[in-house]
Amino acid sequence: MVWLTIIFVFVMIWALIYPITDYWQRWFSPSVLKRGQSHPQKVDREKKVCLTFDDGPNPEITPQVLDILAQYHIPATFFLVGYRAEHSPEIVRKILDHGHEIGVHTYRHCHAYGMFIHKSINTILQGIQILEKIAGKKVVWFRPPWGALNLFELLTVKYFRLKIVLWTANAIDWDIRTTPVQIVERLKKKLQPGCIIVIHDAGGDPEAPRHTLEALPELIGQVQAEGYRFVTLTNIQEN
Numbered sequence: 001m002v003w004l005t006i007i008f009v010f011v012m013i014w015a016l017i018y019p020i021t022d023y024w025q026r027w028f029s030p031s032v033l034k035r036g037q038s039h040p041q042k043v044d045r046e047k048k049v050c051l052t053f054d055d056g057p058n059p060e061i062t063p064q065v066l067d068i069l070a071q072y073h074i075p076a077t078f079f080l081v082g083y084r085a086e087h088s089p090e091i092v093r094k095i096l097d098h099g100h101e102i103g104v105h106t107y108r109h110c111h112a113y114g115m116f117i118h119k120s121i122n123t124i125l126q127g128i129q130i131l132e133k134i135a136g137k138k139v140v141w142f143r144p145p146w147g148a149l150n151l152f153e154l155l156t157v158k159y160f161r162l163k164i165v166l167w168t169a170n171a172i173d174w175d176i177r178t179t180p181v182q183i184v185e186r187l188k189k190k191l192q193p194g195c196i197i198v199i200h201d202a203g204g205d206p207e208a209p210r211h212t213l214e215a216l217p218e219l220i221g222q223v224q225a226e227g228y229r230f231v232t233l234t235n236i237q238e239n
């Protein structure tokens with residue numbers, strides 16, 4: 001009986017640290033920016049859409065993404081992985097010089113369920129430090145890898161007053177089997193006012209960002225043809 005009680009308490013603590021915190025912030029937390037489906041009371045009427053890129057910077061792909069965005073005069077937000085930013089600080093500066101926003105996507109891009117106290121705190125802290133050092137200003141946006149967050153990360157994010165951002169439209173473009181046509185089609189199906197699109201300029205299959213790059217002009221063109229305007233996260237939040 002004693003052992004059963006110990007196991008029960010252990011499981012309950014584990015559940016609180018991982019799945020309960022994760023599901024709360026994913027589906028119910030009012031402070032998480034994931035406009036549209038999760039907060040129907042806040043559904044936007046204006047046809048604004050926010051384009052976000054995860055897992056970069058990628059020395060080969062990100063500059064080409066920036067060229068396409070400049071060609072169409074649209075802003076985006078880049079959720080950067082700390083160790084990659086450390087290797088390519090000039091690309092981070094270029095992203096900012098082009099008028100885009102950046103956010104923290106942790107330092108190592110580890111999954112929340114595989115980290116305990118020290119690693120959870122450090123991956124966020126190091127991510128913030130490297131981005132703020134390069135950018136020379138405070139970083140406010142945070143996106144957890146795979147959208148998953150544990151209790152230690154959540155407390156760290158709250159301590160540093162970061163704003164958590166998830167997404168409402170995901171193309172699964174990190175998978176090399178997803179074609180450029182499928183990327184555009186999947187995102188168009190989920191398009192709605194206040195939509196936050198997530199695509200990747202790095203991460204996943206090494207060749208997958210090429211499909212994203214190829215899909216990008218078509219995606220921008222089709223979204224604009226539907227009457228939508230691309231805005232920054234700051235702008236969509238203030239909406």
Ligand SMILES: [Zn+2]
Nearest residue numbers: 054055145146
């Ligand atoms: Zn990621």
